[in-house]
Amino acid sequence: MRIVRFHGPGEEVVHWGLLDGRQVRGLSGDPFRGAAEETGDLLGDLGSGALLPPVDPTKIVCVGLNYLAHVTERDPTRKVPDEPVLFMKPPSALLGPKESIRIAFPDHRTDHEAELALVIGRRASNVPETDALDYVAGYTAANDVSDRDLQKQDGQWVRAKGFDTYCPIGPWVETELDIANLPVQSRVNGDVRQNQTTASMIWSPAFLISYISRVMTLEPGDVILTGTPEGVGPLRPGDTVEIEIGGIGVLRNPVTTREAPPNR
Numbered sequence: 577m578r579i580v581r582f583h584g585p586g587e588e589v590v591h592w593g594l595l596d597g598r599q600v601r602g603l604s605g606d607p608f609r610g611a612a613e614e615t616g617d618l619l620g621d622l623g624s625g626a627l628l629p630p631v632d633p634t635k636i637v638c639v640g641l642n643y644l645a646h647v648t649e650r651d652p653t654r655k656v657p658d659e660p661v662l663f664m665k666p667p668s669a670l671l672g673p674k675e676s677i678r679i680a681f682p683d684h685r686t687d688h689e690a691e692l693a694l695v696i697g698r699r700a701s702n703v704p705e706t707d708a709l710d711y712v713a714g715y716t717a718a719n720d721v722s723d724r725d726l727q728k729q730d731g732q733w734v735r736a737k738g739f740d741t742y743c744p745i746g747p748w749v750e751t752e753l754d755i756a757n758l759p760v761q762s763r764v765n766g767d768v769r770q771n772q773t774t775a776s777m778i779w780s781p782a783f784l785i786s787y788i789s790r791v792m793t794l795e796p797g798d799v800i801l802t803g804t805p806e807g808v809g810p811l812r813p814g815d816t817v818e819i820e821i822g823g824i825g826v827l828r829n830p831v832t833t834r835e836a837p838p839n840r
């Protein structure tokens with residue numbers, strides 16, 4: 577199944593839905609939090625309405641440095657950490673397909689990061705690695721947009737990765753997928769920038785869910801970004817960035833700037 581959040585043409589109401597070809601069929605509620613039934617309503621065609629971020633999480637947990645060649649691509653002396661590096665993005669950073677990434681500081685280097693995202697379907701606390709994938713409801717594509725100047729300047733990554741629009745996600749959540757060896761690609765204006773597979777992860781999705789669940793309880797609907805492969809690069813106003821995960825689809829976002837830059 578492919579799960580979407582959707583506005584019909586001219587509508588303000590947000591619907592959860594199932595994708596049936598290009599048609600969106602209505603669901604009675606958030607399918608990641610309890611039983612959502614098909615309403616029988618046809619909400620519209622993909623081309624006629626707008627897709628929203630296909631998740632409504634309490635938190636977005638992210639993993640840094642989970643592909644070997646990315647660890648050293650900007651600093652050859654950097655060592656692979658002994659354990660996963662965790663950080664978080666606020667849900668206010670979420671952005672749907674086709675919406676604009678608004679660069680906060682156009683004079684900074686702001687990079688794309690193509691990532692496989694996991695969506696949690698059952699509360700997960702202290703789960704063993706062997707059972708961890710049973711807690712996943714589905715998979716989608718994400719772009720961990722990152723201000724490199726602020727990452728260095730701040731020493732931690734809340735601001736650098738937490739601006740509004742810095743977490744594009746979608747276009748939908750695919751519930752049936754073997755994630756062992758999925759292509760992970762980013763393109764900027766059609767040029768391929770990142771091109772790896774999930775088989776190159778240092779820590780597997782199952783290990784990451786288990787590891788994170790020993791730190792914090794994962795709630796249904798929560799999202800985990802599993803890290804990005806080598807090939808990250810800058811985004812500039814006017815660009816279009818695409819993140820494609822094999823078996824899921826293409827997440828496409830134009831890039832612009834904020835109307836007013838944030839205070840320094």
Ligand code: MG
Pocket residue numbers: 638639640689691720801803804
């Ligand atoms: Mg990342």
